[in-house]
Ligand SMILES: C[C@H](N[C@H](C(=O)O)[C@@H]1CCCN1C(=O)[C@@H](N)CC(=O)O)C(=O)N1CCC[C@H]1C(=O)O
């Protein structure tokens with residue numbers, strides 16, 4: 239934490255500090271409960287009234303945080319215990335609340351609410367038919383369509399709907415966030431976000447991890463590109479160039495799991511797509527949630543509470559606008575914990591349920607700590623909990639055991655098929671997880687200016703992901719706004735960190751469960767030992783620096799990509815063999831042909847209008 243810009247207090251009485259912290263804790267639970275309720279009400283019913291009530295609540299809780307910072311600063315904590323010092327220090331940086339000018343603080347809250355609403359209400363309207371929201375309409379097209387033109391229609395439409403109109407807000411958001419961060423003692427908001435990782439070589443660690451993993455990504459990219467070339471042809475795919483962004487099964491190209499059927503290594507071996515079984519077995523959202531809850535319980539971890547089931551929103555309502563993007567909520571009162579998700583009956587959403595429930599599990603495990611400690615050891619830890627358990631749930635053996643897979647082969651081809659499905663989610667994600675905040679850190683430190691927001695975005699997207707937009711983009715577009723975390727002010731490097739940590743956690747839990755053999759086969763289901771190992775770490779919250787928490791669960795204090803690489807080793811060998819004739823990477827500067835117009839019926843409408851204007855012109 240930085241040497242606080244606040245003057246050091248003079249009260250050296252630690253007993254008084256501990257007493258004050260206890261009083262603060264009670265008041266904080268009430269204050270944050272109130273503001274969380276207002277946010278929940280807005281996100282589950284987007285109206286002007288609820289939006290204003292949330293803004294008012296956030297402005298109110300900012301005043302509470304300012305007062306707490308002032309009181310914490312009255313103490314000279316030089317000779318205080320580690321714990322008292324850590325608690326007081328955490329109260330000295332207060333995020334957006336540090337903005338002194340009340341008008342600017344209110345403006346930031348208005349800008350944030352405006353960006354969240356615009357994204358959540360965004361729709362794309364075909365000429366004939368219902369307008370489509372991102373969830374479920376456009377998401378279903380992006381995951382299921384194999385029509386190059388239709389995919390382009392959804393991809394362009396979403397960006398047109400939520401991009402350009404967000405740009406002015408975003409420019410102001412950047413200015414105001416930087417004002418808050420300077421008031422917290424940081425050079426800019428990117429430095430503030432990075433400070434949560436409490437190590438001064440964080441960005442070097444990230445770059446080293448990325449360098450270690452990019453050969454595996456390059457191999458996956460080359461293999462998938464070849465398969466897509468066989469389907470979409472040389473008009474749209476170059477075997478030496480980047481892949482068009484919209485044909486990878488996901489609106490942001492961040493997970494390629496939805497095109498597993500196009501790239502499956504061994505067609506007649508088993509593969510883990512549970513979507514058809516979920517649908518065939520008549521699963522609804524609640525039953526999908528029950529499967530996840532039962533897995534957590536099988537490890538001796540805490541199960542979801544009655545209040546969770548009573549108050550969560552697990553399906554998209556049909557009578558009001560909501561923020562559909564899935565999220566987990568801690569209401570700070572040690573009682574209310576909820577998930578808000580517009581659950582669709584798909585494999586993607588089954589995985590997301592585990593991800594969100596992992597957050598709830600962390601909340602439940604640390605709920606009796608002081609409020610200042612109720613967070614992940616670092617934000618990446620919070621993102622890794624659910625995903626770690628999902629590594630066990632996703633195994634063919636486990637899916638078969640819970641009736642989500644019909645048949646399982648236990649042979650080399652089935653293993654490669656399984657690892658391919660895991661790589662399409664976990665390896666494809668890595669460059670995206672890395673670049674999202676590389677773009678934002680550069681925006682916050684001024685390296686990227688509003689004049690080249692979009693050009694720099696696509697430079698990173700091509701450099702790291704090896705993708706290219708289906709049509710050339712200009713600064714009139716503002717494509718970063720099409721990804722939830724940008725307008726919703728949610729940092730993203732946490733998900734990259736999580737993709738490293740979750741394999742370290744999985745390896746440690748598998749060893750605790752007595753698993754021997756390949757890591758890819760490990761399923762910790764029913765292991766109380768594995769559950770205890772994880773739970774004991776979760777109970778720490780952020781009371782200690784994250785290397786302590788990492789040591790608690792894995793026995794060592796550093797992030798390492800080795801468990802991830804070990805897990806995927808059979809696939810790495812297989813891909814290297816498959817790609818022996820390929821040119822890895824995307825060095826060729828190349829752009830795909832213009833996509834056909836969609837819907838094709840529009841061609842006739844288009845031609846009719848052209849024809850009509852020609853006729854009219856000849857009559858004049
Ligand atoms: C679907 C998931 N939603 C987030 C998450 O669960 O992290 C939501 C929205 C932003 C923060 N958030 C929370 O719930 C926090 N309150 C949790 C916490 O910090 O306690 C998400 O955005 N994911 C999952 C895979 C990668 C990424 C994506 O979809 O790109």
Ligand SMILES: [Zn+2]
Nearest residue numbers: 593597620621
């Ligand atoms: Zn998360």
